[in-house]
Each structure stands twice: as structure tokens, then as C-alpha cells.
Amino acid sequence: MAPLLAKNIIQIIFLLFTIFSLSKAELHAHYYDQTCPQLEKIVSETVLEASNHDPKVPARILRMFFHDCFIRGCDASILLDSTATNQAEKDGPPNVSVRSFYVIDDVKAKLESACPHTVSCADIIAIAARDVVTMSGGPYWSVLKGRKDGMVSKASDTVNLPAPTLNVSQLIQSFAKRGLGVKDMVTLSGGHTLGFSHCSSFVARVHNFSLLHAVDPRMNKEFALGLRNKCPKPFNNGDAGQFLDSTASVFDNDYYKQLLAGKGVFSSDQSLVDDYRTRWIVEAFARDQSLFFKEFAASMLKLGNVRGSENGEVRLNCRIPNWRHKY
Structure with a gap:
């Protein structure tokens, strides 16, 4: 009985490890290679065009990424609009000057046409942040992907962003x-x-x-x-x-x-x-x-590895959670 019991215990441990590993799936650079191979081209072209029209776009996109990741992890919660019953992150005092959300909207619209319901808004921000750095003369890096979009956004959470007065x-x-x-x-x-x-x-x-x-x-x-x-x-x-x-x-x-x-x-x-x-x-x-x-x-x-909700989604519209998209 002892060898059989030991074998069962090992199998249970292996199963639990597998479940845990899947729930904490690692981000990787080739996440969309098969499902949306044109992703990076669409993002870079859209961001470049926007930057050519408005030179403030690069700074705003980079700040958007930082402010998003610092609140609830990199989950695009900064993109959600406020409602009658909730003031969202983008309307918190530190984020009022972020702006340029329309750039992410433009990218998302193109991606929903090219590869519907595939690319998360959180991944779009991460790629766009890399692109504005590179096109401004900075370094290039391979963005890790596979984030999900969160469904909670509260302006009150923006008090946790580092203030310009901190030591x-x-x-x-x-x-x-x-x-x-x-x-x-x-x-x-x-x-x-x-x-x-x-x-x-x-x-x-x-x-x-x-x-x-x-x-x-x-x-x-x-x-x-x-x-x-x-x-x-x-x-x-x-x-x-x-x-x-x-x-x-x-x-x-x-x-x-x-x-x-x-x-x-x-x-x-x-x-x-x-x-x-x-x-x-x-x-x-x-x-x-x-x-x-x-x-x-x-x-x-x-x-970019500061994780958001593991129970997130791929939003159809970066400004609203999918359950509201139906109404």
C-alpha cells in the first residue's frame, strides 16, 4: 500500500503544480505569433503616425504605461472610463494630464479588425511604450506579452503613485x-x-x-x-x-x-x-x-511583469469591460 500511496501523493502534487503554473502563466515575446502576427507592425505604425501629429504623444504613452502598472499591475485599468457610480483611474489627479488615450483606441480598433478579440489592451500599452522610446532614439527590447485586462479601476487608487515631492x-x-x-x-x-x-x-x-x-x-x-x-x-x-x-x-x-x-x-x-x-x-x-x-x-x-488580475479578459473596447460592451 505504501508505494501506491506515495505514487498517488506524487500525482496530486504534480497536478497542483500544473494548475498553479497555468494560473501564473509566464509572459513571453512570441505570445501572438500565430494568432496575430501583424500586431507589432500595427502598433508601431499607429503610434508613429500619432507622434508625428502630436509630439507630446511619446511622453504621454510612456507615462501611461508606468501609471497603469503601478496601480493594479499592468492590466490597462488606466484606460477604463468613469461611470455614474465610479470615478476611474484616468480621472484621478495624477492622471488628468496623461491623455492620448485615443492612440490606444486607434490601435485597438485596427487589431479588432485584423485579429478580433485576441490582443489585450494591457499588451497594447506595453508595446506602445517600447515603441515611443525606440522612435525617440532610445533602446529597443522584445516586449513580453500575454497580459489580461482588468475590470476594476478606481481614481482613489492613484494616491499610490509616486508623488513629485517624495524623498x-x-x-x-x-x-x-x-x-x-x-x-x-x-x-x-x-x-x-x-x-x-x-x-x-x-x-x-x-x-x-x-x-x-x-x-x-x-x-x-x-x-x-x-x-x-x-x-x-x-x-x-x-x-x-x-x-x-x-x-x-x-x-x-x-x-x-x-x-x-x-x-x-x-x-x-x-x-x-x-x-x-x-x-x-x-x-x-x-x-x-x-x-x-x-x-x-x-x-x-x-x-511590465508587475502582474494584474489573473482573472482578467481581453477587452473588445479598451474603455469599458466586456460585460458593459453588450449594452
């Missing part, structure tokens, strides 16, 4: 909750090379900063004066702001050079220079752009 310890803690290390945090911050900030996110650094300093003393004085002129206080121009590095349309390592020169726009960005745990990484990336590119691709893959 290094707070940033490290925030990224660690998503399985991302210190180097990942500094590396992904480099995505700000394509970024733009409205005055509201940094005006406190250049007006009445403290009882002793009118502006943040860590900031380059000439740079601070320029920001004060762009964002006078009180200000009523909601569109006014500042690019986050001096080559805003090009994905490069200038962001890190700006930090070392005291020209970080966000307090959270500038804090990366002030802390021994992160300064050496900033200095390394400022010296070696190829190193930054290599690490950025690796960290984007890790960010």
Missing part, C-alpha cells in the same frame, strides 16, 4: 512594493527624459520654499529664476510648465546630467543626487548613455 527613502519603499529595486527606481526615473511638468508640480520649490530660502537651495539659481518667470505666483495658466530635461523630444541620458547640474524639476528627481544610495547610479548613467539604455530596457521588462 529617496519614500521612492525606494514605493518601488519595492512593486518588486522593483533601487537601481530600477533610478533607471525608470530616466523616463522623464521625455517628460513635461505643469507648474503645479514644482511651483513650491521656486516660491517661498522655506523661511530661510525663497527657492530650493539644491536648485541651480539661474534655472530656478527661469522657472519662477514661467510660473509666477499666483499663476492662472494651467498649461504653463517645464520640460524635464533640455532635449525633451529625444530619449537620452540628459536627464541625469541635468540632475547633477542642479536642474531637476521635481524635488523627487533632485533628491536622487542627494542620497548616497542613488547618486552613484545617476553619475554612472550621466557618464554612459549605453549603460542607461541597457538598464532601462531591463527595468521596463521588470515593470
Whole structure:
């Protein structure tokens, strides 16, 4: 009886392992090779066309990917529209300026024609984020695919996004909750090379900063004066702001050079220079752009692995869950 019992136990363990493995299926680069071979071509062509018409698209798509993955994992919850009974993530304060959701809508419409009900909206965002980096002069990487779309989106969850006022310890803690290390945090911050900030996110650094300093003393004085002129206080121009590095349309390592020169726009960005745990990484990336590119691709893959719901779906319309699509 003992050998038979042992055999049964082994079979049960193997079955449980198989079920667990399937429920946690790994993402892989060739997920759609058979079911939608034209996927990457459709995404890249659509994103490129949109970027040619609006140069703000690359920064917005990259930010969209980050903000999506940081809330409930990479599940396209950022794309869901608000309803009469629920305010969705895209309408939370940190996401009001993300915009360019129409680009993902355009890609989805083309894919539903080419390979219906096959490609998740979450995978579209991940591929589009890679494409805007590459077309802006940054690195290329093979995007891992196979994500499902979530069905829950709450604006209240956006409080968990890293704020531009956080210090290094707070940033490290925030990224660690998503399985991302210190180097990942500094590396992904480099995505700000394509970024733009409205005055509201940094005006406190250049007006009445403290009882002793009118502006943040860590900031380059000439740079601070320029920001004060762009964002006078009180200000009523909601569109006014500042690019986050001096080559805003090009994905490069200038962001890190700006930090070392005291020209970080966000307090959270500038804090990366002030802390021994992160300064050496900033200095390394400022010296070696190829190193930054290599690490950025690796960290984007890790960010893309922050998992959403295992019980997700492939949305027919990225703005609404499938159960609502029928009505």
C-alpha cells in the first residue's frame, strides 16, 4: 500500500503544480505569433503616425504605461472610463494630464479588425511604450506579452503613485512594493527624459520654499529664476510648465546630467543626487548613455511583469469591460 500511496501523493502534487503554473502563466515575446502576427507592425505604425501629429504623444504613452502598472499591475485599468457610480483611474489627479488615450483606441480598433478579440489592451500599452522610446532614439527590447485586462479601476487608487515631492527613502519603499529595486527606481526615473511638468508640480520649490530660502537651495539659481518667470505666483495658466530635461523630444541620458547640474524639476528627481544610495547610479548613467539604455530596457521588462488580475479578459473596447460592451 505504501508505494501506491506515495505514487498517488506524487500525482496530486504534480497536478497542483500544473494548475498553479497555468494560473501564473509566464509572459513571453512570441505570445501572438500565430494568432496575430501583424500586431507589432500595427502598433508601431499607429503610434508613429500619432507622434508625428502630436509630439507630446511619446511622453504621454510612456507615462501611461508606468501609471497603469503601478496601480493594479499592468492590466490597462488606466484606460477604463468613469461611470455614474465610479470615478476611474484616468480621472484621478495624477492622471488628468496623461491623455492620448485615443492612440490606444486607434490601435485597438485596427487589431479588432485584423485579429478580433485576441490582443489585450494591457499588451497594447506595453508595446506602445517600447515603441515611443525606440522612435525617440532610445533602446529597443522584445516586449513580453500575454497580459489580461482588468475590470476594476478606481481614481482613489492613484494616491499610490509616486508623488513629485517624495524623498529617496519614500521612492525606494514605493518601488519595492512593486518588486522593483533601487537601481530600477533610478533607471525608470530616466523616463522623464521625455517628460513635461505643469507648474503645479514644482511651483513650491521656486516660491517661498522655506523661511530661510525663497527657492530650493539644491536648485541651480539661474534655472530656478527661469522657472519662477514661467510660473509666477499666483499663476492662472494651467498649461504653463517645464520640460524635464533640455532635449525633451529625444530619449537620452540628459536627464541625469541635468540632475547633477542642479536642474531637476521635481524635488523627487533632485533628491536622487542627494542620497548616497542613488547618486552613484545617476553619475554612472550621466557618464554612459549605453549603460542607461541597457538598464532601462531591463527595468521596463521588470515593470511590465508587475502582474494584474489573473482573472482578467481581453477587452473588445479598451474603455469599458466586456460585460458593459453588450449594452
